[in-house]
Amino acid sequence: LITILILLFFELFLRLFNIVELQGYDKDSFYKEGTITLHKPNFVSKVMGKKLKTDENGFRIPLSEYVFQSNLESILILGDSVSYGVSVDENKTFVGLLRKKINKNLFNASVTGHTLKNYSYLIKRYKNTLSSFEEAVIFLCLNDIMVNEGVVKKENFKKISHRENENLLIKLLRNDVILKVNLFLREKSTLFNLVKGIGTKTVERYYNYITPYYDNKVYLEEYKNDITDILIFSKKNKIGVKFVLMPYKYQLKNKCGKKFMKPQNEIKKIFKSLNFELFDLSQDFCESSFKNDLILNFDPMHLSEKGHKFVSNLIIEKEIIK
Numbered sequence: 001l002i003t004i005l006i007l008l009f010f011e012l013f014l015r016l017f018n019i020v021e022l023q024g025y026d027k028d029s030f031y032k033e034g035t036i037t038l039h040k041p042n043f044v045s046k047v048m049g050k051k052l053k054t055d056e057n058g059f060r061i062p063l064s065e066y067v068f069q070s071n072l073e074s075i076l077i078l079g080d081s082v083s084y085g086v087s088v089d090e091n092k093t094f095v096g097l098l099r100k101k102i103n104k105n106l107f108n109a110s111v112t113g114h115t116l117k118n119y120s121y122l123i124k125r126y127k128n129t130l131s132s133f134e135e136a137v138i139f140l141c142l143n144d145i146m147v148n149e150g151v152v153k154k155e156n157f158k159k160i161s162h163r164e165n166e167n168l169l170i171k172l173l174r175n176d177v178i179l180k181v182n183l184f185l186r187e188k189s190t191l192f193n194l195v196k197g198i199g200t201k202t203v204e205r206y207y208n209y210i211t212p213y214y215d216n217k218v219y220l221e222e223y224k225n226d227i228t229d230i231l232i233f234s235k236k237n238k239i240g241v242k243f244v245l246m247p248y249k250y251q252l253k254n255k256c257g258k259k260f261m262k263p264q265n266e267i268k269k270i271f272k273s274l275n276f277e278l279f280d281l282s283q284d285f286c287e288s289s290f291k292n293d294l295i296l297n298f299d300p301m302h303l304s305e306k307g308h309k310f311v312s313n314l315i316i317e318k319e320i321i322k
Contacts, residue, residue: 007191010191011189014191019190019194020190020193020197020296020298021048021049021190021193021296021297021299023048023186023187023193024047024048024186026045026047028040028045029047029054036122037111037113037114038058038111039058039111040058041054041055041056041057042054042056044063047086047087048086048087048302049087050086050087050088053090055068057109058109059108059109060090060095060108060110061090062091062099068105069105072104072105073104073105073134073135074104074105074130074132074133074134074135075104075106075107075133075134075135075137076107076109076126076133076135077106077107077108077109077110077136077137077139078109078110078119078123078137078139079110079114079141080112080114080115080139080141080143081110081113081302082110082141082301082303083095083110083139084108084110084111084112085108085110085303086112086302087296087302088304088305088308092305092308092309093303093308094303094308094309094311094312094315095108096308097309097312098315098316098321101312101316102316102321104321105133107126107133109122109126110139115143115144115146115147115148116140116144116145116223116227117147117222119138119144119226119230120230120233123138123239123241124233127233127237127239133239134238134239135242136234136239136240136241136242137241137242137243137244137320138230138243138244139244139246140243140244140267141245141248142207142210142211142247142263142264142301143206144223145219145220145222145223146210194298197297197298197299198298202298202299203248203250203299203300204250206250206300206301207249207251207260208250210263211263214262214263215262220266220270223267224270224273224274227243227274227276231274231276242277242279242320243276243277243278243279244281244315245264245267245278245279245280246281246282246285246301246311247264247286248300248301249299249301250300251282252286252291252292252295255286256285256286264280264282267280268280279318279320281311281314284310284314285310288310293306294306294307294310
């Protein structure tokens with residue numbers, strides 16, 4: 001009984017002071033369009049402990065009554081869970097904050113787990129189905145180089161390739177029974193997420209998992225091809241497209257030392273070869289006096305409320321969105 005009371009105390013303490021977030025996604029909020037995962041339209045769900053709402057296109061919108069204005073110019077936002085704004089109320093995400101600063105419709109079509117190949121598909125899809133946006137801003141994360149979507153479901157987790165340098169704990173997480181327990185607890189217990197975050201070194205582990213992709217010429221060439229495809233389509237259809245690159249927390253923890261910035265350097269080389277501008281926010285994050293507060297605790301890349309406000313201000317300052 002004492003043990004249970006102690007665990008409950010820490011669980012309530014972590015939730016009360018927002019020290020660590022719940023994880024996990026409502027599986028019923030997604031659907032498949034071919035091989036692409038999308039958010040269901042006109043749906044209310046919970047993601048990482050926060051209530052979310054989508055419109056008739058599956059775009060994230062404020063929880064209160066909200067409609068896009070047909071007389072305004074529109075901008076399509078593409079990205080993954082970072083730009084979707086998981087674990088943060090919509091009005092406090094950078095997209096939500098920008099709604100208050102600019103007089104344009106912002107279609108937040110970001111979907112958890114999406115990669116660069118998904119963005120190439122979706123910009124064409126939405127141009128055909130909506131045809132009402134003149135600009136598109138694509139928020140890139142380091143894991144966009146991966147081919148498979150990263151929506152956290154059992155079937156996707158099992159797809160991740162095995163590595164010789166995986167520790168015993170990570171290998172155990174692939175066991176069916178342990179995997180089910182893991183997925184259940186990460187959705188229900190902040191204490192579990194705290195222990196797992198510290199015990200498995202989540203921030204470091206995610207960075208170490210993704211960096212080898214940037215040593216692989218095949219993946220880099222595929223990355224370049226997807227960017228090229230987006231640029232060609234955008235130019236043909238007169239869409240003003242911009243790319244914004246976000247850092248990982250492990251890079252910030254290591255003061256953005258040169259050896260930790262290889263992914264950004266490789267991505268910048270690709271954009272330079274294509275003679276196209278990339279808005280890399282990594283250095284802005286690194287130079288911030290409160291850089292350790294810009295990303296959620298024990299999280300590899302998702303922005304905190306302070307991080308969303310920071311990005312919102314940078315987008316205005318750098319005139320990424322006017």
